Amino acid sequence: MAEHPTGIPIQLEPLVTRVLAPNPSPYTYTGTQTHIVGMRDLAVIDPGPADPGHIDALIRAIDGRPVTAIVVTHHHRDHSPATRPLQAITGAPIVGAASFDRADAGTRADASFDVAYVPDRVMAERDTVTGDGWTLEAIATPGHTSNHLAFALPQTRALFSGDHVMGWSTTIVSPPDGDMAAYMASLEKLMGRDDRVYYPGHGEAIETPQRLVRGMLGHRKQREGQILRLLRDGAQPIPAMIGRMYVGLDARLVPAAARSVLAHLYDLQARGLVIEEGETWRTTA
Structure with a gap:
């Protein structure tokens, strides 16, 4: 995706910057998109794979500003492994989706679980993390994984939708951790919200989110x-x-x-x- 090359910070709006990881595949599209929220102090959402070049790109984008939280939507290997090296550099707590019981993982066809992922704080529905001029509110959206969270940014009515709603394809729902009934209920839940835009983990920003969610249902x-x-x-x-x-x-x-x-x-x-x-x-x- 030439207009959004890997490792280059793209400002989507004053509070939101996107950095694309270099991990394209049939399951990740052009790669995992890390979102940086804030101006003076920051949250880093889904730092992605533990790729040294991507971590270096995130550190350049952070540019010496304090990181309040490293936020994770779910425990797949293309979303959460970079939490550990990023925490080691910034000292920020890892918050968001719960860790998981490896015994319950089952056979997977998409990106495998990050078995080392352990958050410092598990977030549940309506839990928040805040910084200077921004708030991220957890929205439980299980289905793609049992622990999937989206994060609302009420200041601009944006929603970081992770892999629950993507900008290029419908998501994989793979049992036993993935659950179709939960996925459908989570889509219905989003239909009841008035978010202006979705910033997904893969694919372009979704500027007509209600229409897309209705189509996915x-x-x-x-x-x-x-x-x-x-x-x-x-x-x-x-x-x-x-x-x-x-x-x-x-x-x-x-x-x-x-x-x-x-x-x-x-x-x-x-x-x-x-x-x-x-x-x-x-x-x-």
Whole structure:
């Protein structure tokens, strides 16, 4: 993305600066976007991978100003590992999403968990961290991960949406830590807010957030309907469903699609609409 090269601070508004990490992939798009909030003292949101060049870029962007908090939306390896070296340099506390039980991680298709992530302070719904002229308020948005948080900046009605709502694609929901029912409920929750703009962990700023969230809800409901229609034709394994649902999908993304379909199936199963039989699924009707 030539207009936003890695390591270069881009000022999005007076209180918000973005620095792109050099970790592009089929799952991260152009890379993880770290957001720096504040002017005199700062919060650093999702410092990203522990890449020395990216950490150096963040230190240049901080430019000697005090860091009040290192804030984390969730515990994936492309978002939180740089918390440790950044804390060692700045002395700032790590706050935000909870750490996790590795035994519950399960099989993952997207960026793996950061198993070393341990915050100094776990934030919950409506908890805040403040600085000179800014406040970040935690908004619980589980679904992509069980511990996912978004952070509202009420001074400018901006929302740092992490991977819950991205600017380039819908997010992966991968069981057991990812949960489709929780993800849908979190989207509905955002529909009830009046945020002006979303700054996601991947992709461009979202300037019509309500429209995008409405579209994401519709997309997931369409996928659910597609699954039910396929299963009404007879019991099927997930790979067969993927072949019919995601025509032309990049082969590198097939595992991620399979995890999201599984998340839909678990949600439908909890609602009594489908049954798992060995490696196949069928409807109850």
